[in-house]
Amino acid sequence: MSQYDVIIIGAGPGGYVSAIRCAQLGMKTALVDGRETLGGTCLNVGCIPSKALLHATHMLHEAEHNFAAMGLKGKSPSVDWKQMKSYKTDVVTQNTGGIEFLLKKNKIDWIKGYASKVAAGKVKVGDTEYDTKNVVIASGSVPSTLLGVKVDNDKGVVVDSTGALDLPKVPKKLTVIGAGVIGLELGSVYARLGAEVTVVEYMDAICSGMDADVQRSFKRILEKQGLKFVMGAAVSSVDTTKTKAKVNYTLKKSPDEEQTLDADVVLVATGRKPFHDGLGLEAAGVKLTKRGQIATDDRWQTNVSGIYAIGDVIEGPMLAHKAEDEGMAVAEVIAGKHGHVNYSLIPGVVYTTPEVATVGTTEAELKAEGKKPKIGKFMFMGNARAKAVHQGDGFVKLIVDKETDRVLGAAIIGPAAGDMIHEICVAMEFGASAQDIAMTCHAHPTYSEAVREAALACGDGAIHA
Numbered sequence: 420m421s422q423y424d425v426i427i428i429g430a431g432p433g434g435y436v437s438a439i440r441c442a443q444l445g446m447k448t449a450l451v452d453g454r455e456t457l458g459g460t461c462l463n464v465g466c467i468p469s470k471a472l473l474h475a476t477h478m479l480h481e482a483e484h485n486f487a488a489m490g491l492k493g494k495s496p497s498v499d500w501k502q503m504k505s506y507k508t509d510v511v512t513q514n515t516g517g518i519e520f521l522l523k524k525n526k527i528d529w530i531k532g533y534a535s536k537v538a539a540g541k542v543k544v545g546d547t548e549y550d551t552k553n554v555v556i557a558s559g560s561v562p563s564t565l566l567g568v569k570v571d572n573d574k575g576v577v578v579d580s581t582g583a584l585d586l587p588k589v590p591k592k593l594t595v596i597g598a599g600v601i602g603l604e605l606g607s608v609y610a611r612l613g614a615e616v617t618v619v620e621y622m623d624a625i626c627s628g629m630d631a632d633v634q635r636s637f638k639r640i641l642e643k644q645g646l647k648f649v650m651g652a653a654v655s656s657v658d659t660t661k662t663k664a665k666v667n668y669t670l671k672k673s674p675d676e677e678q679t680l681d682a683d684v685v686l687v688a689t690g691r692k693p694f695h696d697g698l699g700l701e702a703a704g705v706k707l708t709k710r711g712q713i714a715t716d717d718r719w720q721t722n723v724s725g726i727y728a729i730g731d732v733i734e735g736p737m738l739a740h741k742a743e744d745e746g747m748a749v750a751e752v753i754a755g756k757h758g759h760v761n762y763s764l765i766p767g768v769v770y771t772t773p774e775v776a777t778v779g780t781t782e783a784e785l786k787a788e789g790k791k792p793k794i795g796k797f798m799f800m801g802n803a804r805a806k807a808v809h810q811g812d813g814f815v816k817l818i819v820d821k822e823t824d825r826v827l828g829a830a831i832i833g834p835a836a837g838d839m840i841h842e843i844c845v846a847m848e849f850g851a852s853a854q855d856i857a858m859t860c861h862a863h864p865t866y867s868e869a870v871r872e873a874a875l876a877c878g879d880g881a882i883h884a
């Protein structure tokens with residue numbers, strides 16, 4: 420039997436990052452996960468495989484739509500779906516293998532199996548009980564289910580995100596239930612591959628909670644790319660045959676009239692729920708929130724001393740970088756340091772083309788508080804670099820305090836938005852004003868100049884508007 424300082428349950432971005440930081444801080448650390456490969460949802464069936472497919476299909480889109488205009492002529496590439504999936508698997512394998520290397524480098528034990536019992540000072544995996552001073556639960560999340568809809572990834576007709584990443588063939592007609600990040604990213608992938616994609620969403624706007632300007636503009640751009648939307652629609656059931664599905668729904672505006680949509684594949688993308696089955700939390704006395712997350716204090720400790728929890732299994736946005744930040748912070752807390760996560764500055768990104776990225780407060784939230792923010796907006800049509808790569812759609816929008824000029828939030832829809840947002844995150848961490856960004860020299864020609872222009876728009880005006 421080994422005595423550990425920390426045992427971490429779950430090797431996703433929360434768990435493995437925490438394990439590395441614990442080891443760096445001198446703690447004897449073990450990481451438990453029963454998957455064949457490390458990296459959790461994110462590396463195996465989430466962020467990484469979806470980005471590989473988004474990249475490959477974006478290349479296809481460029482070849483089909485923009486190459487000829489740039490003088491690149493010839494037959495556009497045909498799709499070898501099997502090969503595209505094998506490229507995706509290669510990307511995943513390289514990344515999961517990289518985590519295994521990092522565990523070895525940091526002398527972290529990988530206990531391969533599922534933890535079946537957790538208690539203060541003890542973790543059971545298989546028949547072995549391990550002693551440990553601290554336990555960190557990072558068991559993540561799984562796709563949410565929808566009443567009346569049965570997901571069967573093996574059959575491949577009604578699938579969740581895991582099934583959608585590995586469909587046997589590209590469907591002719593795909594219906595996506597849910598216009599959130601995962602539904603739109605995977606919907607984009609299949610639309611670019613030639614599927615007729617219809618997104619059915621209960622709310623009246625896509626990407627719930629996002630800046631309203633971005634929601635409108637994003638939907639319009641996706642429609643131009645061929646995605647169809649049925650908004651304000653409540654799905655009641657999905658009927659299936661061996662190879663086809665029928666999605667039954669009613670519109671909020673006509674609830675008595677049942678409507679149907681035929682599809683070859685239905686992707687249920689209605690969100691994710693925390694996962695902690697089989698850990699024996701009830702017996703251990705670990706409390707949950709009303710929404711089934713593990714309840715923690717501001718040091719990520721549960722109500723049981725020595726048992727901590729991080730990532731998708733606790734409150735907050737279900738994002739890999741939020742889990743990673745908590746992973747590092749909890750390690751620091753356990754080591755007696757001051758772990759910290761700034762929850763008001765966690766960016767959210769959608770990796771479609773164009774990308775969408777947001778951080779901080781929205782204009783609507785400030786208005787609801789009775790505040791009148793200053794808005795600096797700059798369209799990518801005025802950005803030379805964006806135009807050069809056929810990506811003039813979209814804008815940068817800065818939300819700024821009217822009195823102090825302090826940057827309170829941002830929303831970007833445009834090329835490389837997911838990378839550009841970090842300039843604003845750093846500015847906000849340092850309490851910067853829009854003028855601080857406006858006075859910072861930005862290299863030309865870059866997409867980032869659009870951020871500066873939006874900052875200039877908060878003062879005497881943008882130059883290229």
Ligand code: FAD
Pocket residue numbers: 428429430431432433434451452453454458459460461462464465466467469532533534535557558559560580581601694695696697698729730731732737738739740741742770
């Ligand atoms: P997870 O990554 O879910 O890992 C939990 C691990 O715990 C799993 O490996 C599981 O096997 C293990 N586990 C569970 N129970 C036990 C047990 N009893 N014993 C041992 N191990 C156990 N987020 C982003 O930030 N950016 C993106 O682009 C993005 N894209 C996504 C795309 C898709 C299709 C999906 C599904 C998700 C995406 N996400 C993205 C979300 C992201 O994957 C999660 O927020 C992130 O993985 C959460 O990390 P985690 O460490 O909390 O848990």
